[in-house]
Amino acid sequence: DAGVIQSPRHEVTEMGQEVTLRCKPISGHNSLFWYRQTMMRGLELLIYFNNNVPIDDSGMPEDRFSAKMPNASFSTLKIQPSEPRDSAVYFCASSFRTGARNEKLFFGSGTQLSVL
Amino acid sequence: AQTVTQSQPEMSVQEAETVTLSCTYDTSESDYYLFWYKQPPSRQMILVIRQEAYKQQNATENRFSVNFQKAAKSFSLKISDSQLGDAAMYFCAYRRVRNNDMRFGAGTRLTVKP
Numbered sequence: 001d002a003g004v005i006q007s008p009r010h011e012v013t014e015m016g017q018e019v020t021l022r023c024k025p026i027s028g029h030n031s032l033f034w035y036r037q038t039m040m041r042g043l044e045l046l047i048y049f050n051n052n053v054p055i056d057d058s059g060m061p062e063d064r065f066s067a068k069m070p071n072a073s074f075s076t077l078k079i080q081p082s083e084p085r086d087s088a089v090y091f092c093a094s095s096f097r098t099g100a101r102n103e104k105l106f107f108g109s110g111t112q113l114s115v116l
Numbered sequence: 117a118q119t120v121t122q123s124q125p126e127m128s129v130q131e132a133e134t135v136t137l138s139c140t141y142d143t144s145e146s147d148y149y150l151f152w153y154k155q156p157p158s159r160q161m162i163l164v165i166r167q168e169a170y171k172q173q174n175a176t177e178n179r180f181s182v183n184f185q186k187a188a189k190s191f192s193l194k195i196s197d198s199q200l201g202d203a204a205m206y207f208c209a210y211r212r213v214r215n216n217d218m219r220f221g222a223g224t225r226l227t228v229k230p
Contacts, residue, residue, distance in 0.1 A: 031216050042222035056217055097216055105218055107161035
């Protein structure tokens with residue numbers, strides 16, 4: 001399996017521009033998570049989906065952030081308009097949720113976003 | 117909301133020595149998972165060890181072990197015989213059983229001195 005695939009790996013944009021981050025979860029996984037990592041706050045959960053349905057988006061910082069999961073194999077995180085304080089590493093992760101107790105979270109390699 | 121606290125932003129250890137990283141968490145749940153993840157400079161998130169709250173026995177994975185104190189809501193990671201490759205950022209994480217989200221602490225940067 002290729003693992004969780006994120007694109008792009010690096011993104012540099014100017015303030016005010018729209019940014020779209022992409023994620024392909026591991027095939028068969030039914031839960032998907034978006035995290036943001038900064039030096040000050042570490043890893044923050046932004047939003048997560050179960051079976052393509054957003055369950056908790058309380059971590060999304062502002063209305064400028066939106067996330068979608070149109071199908072089981074693809075999700076996007078969009079920032080519009082972007083601001084310099086959005087600069088961070090954004091991680092996507094997936095897992096398979098069942099009644100079993102051992103659920104491991106698999107992370108992508110992250111997208112390093114720099115907003116100038 | 118559940119919170120995870122790592123009170124040590126940075127730690128250092130001499131190669132071959134032992135180091136303990138601290139983690140506390142806040143929850144009203146009785147059933148949950150706890151994790152330690154390692155993040156080397158490559159940014160990859162690597163699961164180091166996992167503990168299920170209903171298990172009293174502390175988890176162990178080779179040189180890595182935890183001290184799980186459920187009543188105190190404490191979950192520390194001990195790294196024995198530290199190696200240069202252990203240098204990384206370490207994150208403590210909490211996950212409820214009945215829900216699905218995983219919450220992380222702010223991380224501890226571990227330096228290993230040769």
